[in-house]
Amino acid sequence: LTADCTILEMDEETDLSQIRPAFGGNIMAHIKTPNNRPQMATVRYKIMNAPERMPGETGEIVNRHMPSGKLVSRVEVLDIVEKPKEESIENADVLVVAGRGVKKPEDLQMLQELADLLDGQLACTRPLVEAGVMDAKTQIGLSGRTVRPKLIITCGVSGAVQFTAGMNHSDQIFAINTDPEAPIFKTANYCLVGDLYEVVPELIQRIEARKGAAHV
Template sequence: MRRSERQGKGGVFVVAEIRNGRTHSCTYELTSKARELADSRGTSVTVVVLRAPAADEPRELFLYGADEVLLVEDRRLASLDALVQARIVARLIEEGDPEIVLAPATTTGRTVLPAVAALVETGLTADCTGLSIDDETGLLLQTRPAIGGNVMATIKTPDHLPQMATVRPKTFPVAPPRERPGRIERPRLDEALFASSVVCLSDEVVAGDETNIQDLDVVVSGGKGLKRPEGFALIRELARLLDGGVGASRPTVEAKWMAYPHQVGLSGKVVAPRVYIAAGISGAVQHLAGMQTAETIIAINKDPEAPIFRVADVALCGDLYDIVPRLIEALDRERGKLHD
């Protein structure tokens, strides 16, 4: 809606990501960021939780900065009907009048939030990598890569409220937990909001071949420099020895050497592990967008001018087919010693 028709008194809303009945870590990341934004606006943080009935209350959200949780529990929310979720979030926005609404740029967030924005007649900046408040105007500055990741665009929503953005998981850190008071409200909603034209015929979890690389401390990624799909066997072995997961650059995913859930970068996942190893990856901006917040970056590349070396903490210049087997051997030896 136009700013003249709303006041934005409801502070910052965060739409929680619920997976298998549990609050996903990206919700804590967004709640932490929302706290920071709300503090600079002198306002409050409300987390909207839509889920099937569960035994526990999502009180952990208070530790990361929420003042209030709007908890909508209904067994019909067990399956994703994006329109039902969008209607409910839109109704809560109409009643709560937030100035800012944030949601994770996950499959759910990317599906539900555009519909919410349309229902409440405002804009939406998708896939933000930076959020701050403009000191002069108090507007939300929503920064995201544009034009294939070659420029960073900062977008404002000056004429409409709320200002809405989705943010990719792992973009912001989770704040240290802090005891603070908070309240849980269970809003009463019209039955009509739950009307669904979707019939769920079956519901199954498609098992991935590995854990989500976003949750791991070590990610070892391979790029086109591997030359052939079998090269990923080395990457897997190195990752296994480091208790990590396998990442991949986009061309290797496009060539079907690796599955899409392993893709790191602008059009893949953002990872922020303690250690990121890039082998045979040039370091294009679109790849860097997915890994440059890793604590330690180790790059293996035979080209001393490869851009990946500009962000690397450790640069191993040489043939990966020489370096990776030596790393594997050394780690194997160390592990052997540990088990002797």
């Protein structure tokens, strides 16, 4: 069993080729188990498209009798503690991502304002988590969360492969970076070469103006 796979391929000899991040997302491990059957894998959340529903039923249902003694559980439930509900970036339709280009922790408020205007959430790259600026639950990438929003706006994100592998299936990717050669521009649908400290306030102003006009 290979856990947390990001790519699954079937070889000609029917062996399952399993690819997953390892060592904190710094390498991609290619795992094959040709001498074992069954070959099983779990897949990282939102890495693959959900299959389309088939209109008709297929397959054969085979009923088998199970002795009642084998169905007796040896697990005793001592208590049930309800987990507090929390918002997850994996379920967000819109994400605004803070990258290394964010100079100070206080500047995250500007990106949070943009996310709030778009009814989205604020996420980040690995350096901001390692610096203790943002929570690990908001990190996107192979060593963080895999996301698939309708819109993702990256602000000052260079676009390392560990990051893009966690978000490159987003419907629309809008990237802001001062470096015209930034790797993120190879993944983005819309590329804006500019300083996030100039672009984001302008975006906020225009969105507020449009929302204001819609209420009039």
